[in-house]
Amino acid sequence: SEARSMSLTQDASHGWLALRFSMCNDKLEHRSGAIGVFRIASLRQSHAVKIREATMTILRNFCEPTVRMPYSSSKRTPYTKMYKVITEKVEAMCADGAADEQLAMAMMAGNVHEQVEAIFPNLRLRVRDLCHAVRRLGKRPTFADEYLKETMNLFLEGPAKLIENSDLFKARFSCFVKELSGWSCKSLSAAKHRFESLRTPVGRMALHFEAVLRTCEVVMFERHTKKEGKICENFLEKVKVEHALTLACLSDAFDEHMEVTRFCDQENFDLVALNGKLAGFLKTIAYLFDEGQCWNV
Numbered sequence: 001s002e003a004r005s006m007s008l009t010q011d012a013s014h015g016w017l018a019l020r021f022s023m024c025n026d027k028l029e030h031r032s033g034a035i036g037v038f039r040i041a042s043l044r045q046s047h048a049v050k051i052r053e054a055t056m057t058i059l060r061n062f063c064e065p066t067v068r069m070p071y072s073s074s075k076r077t078p079y080t081k082m083y084k085v086i087t088e089k090v091e092a093m094c095a096d097g098a099a100d101e102q103l104a105m106a107m108m109a110g111n112v113h114e115q116v117e118a119i120f121p122n123l124r125l126r127v128r129d130l131c132h133a134v135r136r137l138g139k140r141p142t143f144a145d146e147y148l149k150e151t152m153n154l155f156l157e158g159p160a161k162l163i164e165n166s167d168l169f170k171a172r173f174s175c176f177v178k179e180l181s182g183w184s185c186k187s188l189s190a191a192k193h194r195f196e197s198l199r200t201p202v203g204r205m206a207l208h209f210e211a212v213l214r215t216c217e218v219v220m221f222e223r224h225t226k227k228e229g230k231i232c233e234n235f236l237e238k239v240k241v242e243h244a245l246t247l248a249c250l251s252d253a254f255d256e257h258m259e260v261t262r263f264c265d266q267e268n269f270d271l272v273a274l275n276g277k278l279a280g281f282l283k284t285i286a287y288l289f290d291e292g293q294c295w296n297v
Contacts, residue, residue: 003031007092007125010055011132012101015041017054023089035062051104056119059083092125097133102126130274131264137281138257139195142250151246152198158235159212160188160201162219162228169228172218176211185211196261199254206248213239249294256284 003023010019017040022032038054040047063082093108095101103112105126110118143149163169170186177185185208188201205212216232223229260281263269288294 003089005091006086006089007094008035008090009094010051010101011096012040012047012051012098015039017051017058019055019058035059047100048103048107051101052107052119055104055108059086059119062086087120088122090120091122092127093120093123094127094129097128097130102128131261134261134264135195137260138254142253148246148250151243151250152202154235154238154243155205155212155247156190156198156201158231159216160190160205162231163212163215164188164201166228169215169219173208173211173215176214177208180211181208183208196254196258199251199258202247202254203251206244206251209244209247249289252288252294253285256281256288 002025004025006021006023008019008021010017012018016037018037019035020033021035022030024030036058038058040050040054060083063086093105095105105123106112108119109123109126110121141148142152163173164187173188174184174186177183185204188204190197190201213236216236220229220232220236224233260277263277264274
């Protein structure tokens with residue numbers, strides 16, 4: 001209630017909507033945290049309307065006191081005063097660059113139709129998270145192609161996960177990398193919810209492909225009756241030279257995609273220069289893969 005201004009950040013993914021807040025009082029004391037999540041897949045409206053209704057539900061649940069025990073069927077006691085206080089203090093909101101999320105924000109600000117009631121009457125700033133949207137440049141084409149998707153899963157769900165989750169296998173892999181190239185490489189970690197983080201294991205496995213094969217061979221022979229051995233055996237049976245070449249090409253594409261993502265992630269990036277940056281990205285991708293120059297570079 002002491003907050004002078006609030007901002008909200010929301011993101012919808014895999015049928016779930018997450019909502020976070022950031023607020024500041026007159027003394028410039030800052031607070032931030034999570035408000036809640038809601039499964040929008042359970043709603044029957046169109047996607048933008050779903051996001052609007054889910055946002056209202058998350059805020060109402062947050063403003064209601066927890067007078068019921070977990071898994072109780074009794075309803076909570078509504079506390080509408082707090083709901084009104086929060087909604088009137090929201091002045092900024094940020095969401096993904098997706099059209100449905102941007103439309104949902106406009107609906108919540110009351111800028112779409114007179115019959116659509118505004119949830120946040122004092123919402124002055126609607127922010128499009130461009131960096132978040134740029135991730136789709138790499139993610140959607142990769143998983144739209146069945147062979148690229150198969151190659152990614154073959155490496156990431158096999159040796160990458162196995163090596164990263166075991167200190168022993170990680171040490172073996174590091175030793176093979178040191179022996180074969182003289183370099184140091186230990187981590188193949190990645191965050192599944194951040195597609196751009198897959199650039200690290202994909203690039204390192206493409207660069208140290210022989211070390212990956214040797215590590216899998218050792219694990220298969222040492223633990224042939226256990227789950228780890230079966231995973232390595234399955235990987236070695238399926239992997240081909242084409243998979244290694246495809247992984248290397250994906251690594252090149254991810255590097256170019258990361259350049260665009262980092263450009264958009266700057267707080268003071270020039271929006272005018274974005275068109276040129278994207279044009280350069282498309283030109284490079286076409287040069288490498290459409291013209292086949294990735295084999296000559």
